[in-house]
Amino acid sequence: MILHENSEARLLNIIKWGNNPFKKFVSTSEIKEELDLEKSRDNLIKNIKSIVKQNNNFILPIIGSVGSGKTHLFWALKNNLYYYNTFYISLESVYKKFFYNIYSEFIENLGMGPLKFVINQLCENWGALEKRYGFFHVVDIEKVKQTAFEQLSTKYYEIDHETIIDAINGITIHQLDPYKKIEAERWLLGKLMDVKELSTLNLSYDLHKGKNAYILLRLLIENSKLGTILFIDDFEKIIKIMKPEDDGLEEVFDPSWLYGSKLSPNDIASEKVFTKIIQLQKIEGLRVIITLKSIESLEQIKKKYQNLDSELLSMIKEPLFLNNFSEDDIFEFYKNTMNSFYDSIECNEFTQAFENPYYPLNKLTLKSIFEHTEGNPRAIIKILIKIFNELIDDEENFDSILKKYENRVK
């Protein structure tokens, strides 16, 4: 018992130094989530995995309320589908320079090794690795470019020739011209380049311009041995922009002066983004997962597809639902987070040290929190952060803090 008491006192002391085991209640695409999903969500991951394995092109809607853990799901998928190149975009951040921003995210996730491998494969397909006399690779860059152009201009007939030629030049120079390789690599990585650098490489534009990023994205995804999963978070943002504005609102600036009476600037922008998303779906092997807050949003998106390109409607899979935590989940989540905290403070002995496995909280408090929040993960974490902050601030006795939260719920 004394040992237990000592450990309890030690843990409370560590927390009181300002170490809150629950730090953030919003998951982001930038900071990796180490914790896996709770057991009740195992089936969801299994279903997604099975859809990903069985289909090359699809849109899979995941529906979950605010704070249900949609962004956390991205990290869980990234960890579970590690043999796919899974990358995340938020429509807010890629609104401008849509293809370029998506390309940047794609390349950052793919890494330099696989990128070089795909480029090598492309050049091989274009005849760059032909051997003379059984041993010697004598590269005729012009011949390779010509073969590439013949292949790509037929396959991507809707893309203008200048864009295709730029892509071919960038790729072939990177692979086959050792003296210009470094500059070509900068181009491939999407760096801003001046006219002099571009003319050295015989290129018209860098990847910021026009559809250069789109054609490269398409070439790399379609020829990548890794499958590619694009995770678009909060996809309904595109619908919100598209909703008709409230007529009752008074506007000082009338957008119709610039954009005509039918469409607002927001409508035009959202139309553009939507058209670009449709173009993305033409990329073979690109699996798209979108998250939405409600089934109504999905219906609106389907209507939009119906109007713009009804063929793509068949690509939209039946939605999967991300439900709130079950009662068991909150206990599992709390334990996992505490264990991860013990690991971070290098006190793994705490995992087995307490008679009450939920120390410093208890089962009753956690149950109360669950009932109060109706199992919404974000709301649960918010309350847990608050409780531990109060403990750190030491304004009240810890027992009274716990009682307060238990009673508040009752």
Add this chain to the structure above:
Amino acid sequence: MSDSDNSILFDSLKGIQLEGVFEGSIITRCRDDNDSIIFSDNLKISSSEGIFITEGFRVGFELNYNKKIAFSRKIEAQWYEDFESIEYSILISEDIMQIYDDGQFSDAFPYTLNKLNTAALFLEDYQYGINHLEFFKGEMLRNPVAVVCDGVIVADRVVIDERIDPVFYDCLIVGRDEKEDLSVSFEPYMNIKKSLTDVKYILILGIEELKL
């Protein structure tokens, strides 16, 4: 790395002679005054007609007036009716060639010197000897071919080190083992000490001549 999937098509020393038409990466060492080597992607062996090579690339040294010069020539079609003029022909396995090809596309050394025409780097000859190794000290040259003892080295590049010894990178080595059996191996790099090894010659293949 060595691989047992290599096929010895012909070996005069061991009396091996496989009949048929073979395709792939084939090295044939000739038994002539020039110590020449033929690289080809096809070869036909028939006991009645001899060895037939089309679209091959022959390299070696030849006497031109009073000096020896490195040569490389495309062979349109050549019959070797007399088996005596060939020492061995060996078909390199696909696995080894795959590794060799990867080395050729390595971007670790982008600034390697290419020779436009085939040129001599080193020739061990009492009367007509050539040694340009010191001149190229510290340089990296592309497409070297060397004959060392009974073996042939085909490498992606060669560097002449501080001791004026050649270091071959990403090289295929064809040679005989202690039982005189032919074997092929791939080495990422190989240092040759001239003073300790019987280096017959090293030549650098000209990239323009490879294109012909």
